[in-house]
Amino acid sequence: MSDLPVTPLLDIVANPADLRKLKPAQLRQLADELRAETISAVGTTGGHLGSGLGVVELTTAIHYVFNTPEDRLIFDVGHQCYPHKILTGRRDRIRTLRTGGGLSGFTKRSESEYDPFGAAHSSTSISAALGFAIANKLNDKPGKAIAVIGDGAMSAGMAYEAMNNAEQAGNRLVVILNDNDMSIAPPVGGLSAYLARIVSSRPFLGLRDLAKRVARKLPRPLHDAARKTDEFARGMAMGGTLFEELGFYYVGPVDGHNLDQLIPVLENVRDAEQGPILVHVVTQKGKGYAPAEAAADKYHGVQKFDVITGTQDKAPPGPPSYQNVFGETLAKLADTDTRICAITAAMPSGTGVDKFAARHPDRAFDVGIAEQHAVTFAAGLAAQGMRPFCAIYSTFLQRAYDQVVHDVAIQNLPVRFAIDRAGLVGADGATHAGSFDVTYLATLPNFVVMAPADEAELVHMTYTCVCHDDGPIAVRYPRGSGTGVALPETPERLEIGKGRVVRQGKKVVILSLGTRLEEALKAADQLDAKGLSTTVADLRFAKPLDEALIRKLLTTHEVAVTIEEGAIGGLGAHVLTLASDTGLIDAGLKLRTMRLPDIFQDQDKPEKQYAEAGLDADAIVETVLKALRHNSATVIEGARA
Template identity: 75%
Template sequence: MSERPVTPLLDQVHFPADIRKLQKSELPQLADELRAEMISAVSTSGGHLGSGLGVVELTIAIHYVFDTPNDKLIWDVGHQCYPHKIITGRRDRIRTIRQGGGLSGFTKRAESEYDPFGAAHSSTSISAALGFAISNKLAHKPGRAIAVIGDGAMSAGMAYEAMNNAHEAGNRLIVILNDNDMSIAPPVGSLRNSLARLVSSRKYLAPRRLAQKLARAMPGPLHRAARKMEEYTRGWVTGGTLFEELGFYYVGPVDGHNVEALVEILENVRDAEEGPILVHAVTKKGKGYGPAENAADKYHGVVKFDIVSGKQDKGPGGGPPAYTSVFADALKAEMARDEKVVAITAAMPSGTGLDKVEAAFPDRTFDVGIAEQHAVTFAAGLAAQGHRPFCAIYSTFLQRAYDQVVHDVAIQNLPVRFALDRAGLVGADGCTHAGSFDLAYLCTLPNFVVMAAANEAELVNMVHTMALHDSGPIAVRYPRGNGRGVPLPVTPQALEIGKGRIAREGKTVAILSLGTRLEEAEKAADMLEAKGLSTTVADMRFAKPLDEELIRKLLTTHEVAVTIEEAAIGGFGAHVLTLASDDGLIDAGLKLRTLRLPDSFQDQDSPQRQYDEAGLNAPHIVETVLKALRRNDIDADAGAIA
């Protein structure tokens, strides 16, 4: 475990009110100590590192200037909120972050009054802050709302939809653009800070308001010309014309690591009558920690690491490949075989493996930014022109584009291929990133084919099946983490649509498994066989269309049948129940049970404990079977088999 840093100033800070007792000249030291504490904490727990290091000074300045929690601070994509958590009463728990029973890796309303709005998906902060600001306005309360949005999140249309509506909030709304990739304007040191201080100061704002009053008194054409001259002159110098057109008063760019300058600028902004205001702060991801500065992508999210060397403790190597890597290699092989195959992701090239695909096929790989809606409809357009698009998006993020999946893909029956990474439970990232709902929201759609890979070899075959499927939309879901270690096919095989397979055959119990719970189903079969219950295990492969012939056979030739899937209610098991009901099998006394994720949002924990909580491990399958058969050899206390 890393030795904790010496932090005499930070030790005095328990809540933001304590920061406000400090002199401005002490804030740089506080920033250094806060950064050291964050590095030390994440080195022992793992978690998001680079984003938080980049906003240390910004975090301090905001809490120093604004009256949080009365003024509402809303972080966009809360993985940058670790410094915020440390100085808002949670320092004693920061080393529990992303662990079972510990702090969430994102902002969470139930955790602290300083987290007024939870955020783990991108580009929601301005909309939420606008809601807080308007609420205060309607209730005649003085509080302001401050949204901190990263430059990546500005690639999503939702941010601009909110900004287009933000004028209603007036000066109660302040948006801080955390530009950590110099995507809008490069920083040029003190000149930029001087300019930001100037345009946010009373010396500038007072004559500006006077000029505006004079302009309003002019005839219409002169008034409009005078107004545009002022805006475009300042926009030409500062780069803020886009935001001005959306109704914001633009301040910046400002050095996001000069905490004293930030305080001065934010004080000017706080006291200004202009509004809403956007402050453009240029920061460096990983600031203050060399390895994170030099490799921002590798230190965005980390496991435990050695502070001195920066080496991450990734455990023993040489194990089975990750599903993401298997998908990427399989897709590259399909792109090599067929020039019509293209790949699309929404700001997650490394997370989905498309960074490897892009290296091999740069002209046919597209990262559209944090814009899942656009990604889906873009893929639909490509499909309509005869290309074969693979849209690789985390299951949880595809939720953001459901309308496009329905209207632009399914209704038009376009052959878009959806690769749903991180399907099922995701451990430390918790409920906000779990891929719980894709089976429910895709299997209800006509024209869709929905597959789930039981292992990495099946995934290779399913990617090949998708590439050849031109008769409508098709999706494959696969989990986070590594495969089972099964050999990968040298030549992939196209699967027959809607057909499962028997993994092992028995007579009394049938386990119908969809996806990677197959291994647990086989363990359960061994346990049941030991109790004298002959067990069939089927790898169903397809959630839609169902293998109705196989399902009917299994349901009518076994005493009890159990479905299992790593997804919420409404997916595979629900469709099997519907089939059994439609066929009248329920009336015939069929013992059919469904195992699925619970009807709740599961907090972060280790995968094993999450599966135990969900009831999706082998002992839970066995217990379900024995209860259905009214067998009494169940250890109720242990939840396992006696």
């Protein structure tokens, strides 16, 4: 406990109502204590650091000025919400972040009334806030909706779709653009801060509103001239013309770390009769913590770390991560194939595309948080004879499903999908789990869907993707390190739709897809020890299935079990359909499917998540025993006899 920061002001703030009792002169100290508490908490648990440190003052100011939770505060993505959680009654649990049974690393409706809308994906905040604002308007209820969106999230089209529809919300909607990277506007100085305060004031907004109403009554040429003059003057002084065209009153830029600037501007915005209003706030990622300021990328998401030195805990040396195996393999293959391109949506290091970009910068494309564009861009490249790899997390590819269907599958274009973070992902929880990709891809005509059992198989599958020019192909692989197998010097082109038997038995067969193969082999050891000779097959392909192999295995074993790291509708459903279509079900086959449960699982260590999901070796054994309609004692006794 002696390592905890000294926080006398923060100690008396249990919720935003307590915060609003403080004097403005006390807010600077409170923000400093809040920053220290955030650093201490993340040092204990790991998690997102730089983004939260960048909005300490902004979060403090919003809760001080607005009447939360009646005024709805909605964070985009939500990874910057740790200071918000500390101020809204969850400080006593802040050191349980991202752990089993602990606080979510993002906003979550079930966690607090101060989290009105859950988020972990990008660019949803303005649409959601508009919904809250219009609902209040229709029901004549008080309360504003405040969306805090980062400049990176503004690269997604959904943000602009929402802004284009936001004018009818009026002054009930406030959008705060947290500019911490793109430097949309010139540097914030005294003049721009002064201008921001002036243009957000009620007299100025009222004057502009009056001028607009008068201008509408002028003859068309004079009206157009007046409008252009107003836009030109504001654009020259401050920027923001784009947002004004979308129907917002633009205010800014404002120094997001200067409470003396933030508070009066937000008070003006709160009290404005015009709207909607966009406040452009400039912040610095990692603000107030030197290691994070010096390396914003490395301190965006961190492991546990020493608060004094900033040194992060490192995992012991081990096998390479799947993402790096993919990135390095693709980079090597691109040395001799100039048609290979790599596309990612704001996740170059998370997908391994950074490895590719280091060797082939002219063929690596980071399109920002724009998965829909990434997929159709890849489709265009493929149609023109290139070999594009679209490297996107499974959970983020969901955002581009229409493009996958309409722009890729229907046209049978050879886009290669490298789907990272397949299966359960640990601390990031349900929002980032790759639970559905096999289901939503293997149902599409023309698609090939693969899953490697280990990192060596990923090398072969990456090469297979390169060689496959007959339509779309996807390879899905998990987060984290591989199994430690040796990587092949020369990759092999796999025959499409062909699996392999990795262990031969007689009574039970386990049909595995992906990295559950290791658990399947452990289960086979246990079953063999019980006298149940077990075959294990690595199917490799969810689509097309190796029908000949599956039919052979189903007809030569008494019990068959499929296992996969995905939701219902994936491999198990396809094998069941095959068994039904070929009459094997009628023959009395004992076929069981094991897949993720029909729930959204909360964060925990991956091994615990899979155990809870019933996808480990013990669960496989239990499934087999139940299928045989024996308890373990009966089976063992019968085996001995």
